[in-house]
Amino acid sequence: MTDLSHLARPGAEIAVRVTPRAxxxxxxxxGEAIRVTVTTVPEDGKANAAVVKLLAKALGVAKSRLVLVRGATARDKLFRID
Structure with a gap:
């Protein structure tokens, strides 16, 4: 698991590229881009939930602190840490 704890600051916005059905x-x-691959299918928010779980673990923050700002139905997503 990639350690992204250096990015875990309150108010930080994190852009990710998601690949479902990986x-x-x-x-x-x-490089500067963060890619998240999940095995779940992109329906009914299942892939988004899996992305939040993985990203929270990599950042070392609680899942409840990650807020999806943009990209609920897109592969490019923007999360904010509250």
Whole structure:
């Protein structure tokens, strides 16, 4: 698991690129970009919930502190840490 704890500041906005239906769950730091791959399907918010769980673990914050600001139905998402 990629450690992103250095990004976990209140008010920080984190842009991620999501790949649903991947072969495994992972958080990948690719240069400046953060890519999250999840095995769940993108229906009924299941993939978003999986992304929140993985991202919160990588950041070392509670899931409830992550707020999806933009991209609920898109692959490019923007999260804010409260």
């Amino acid at each position: 072969s495994r769950n992972a958080v990948i730091l690719d």
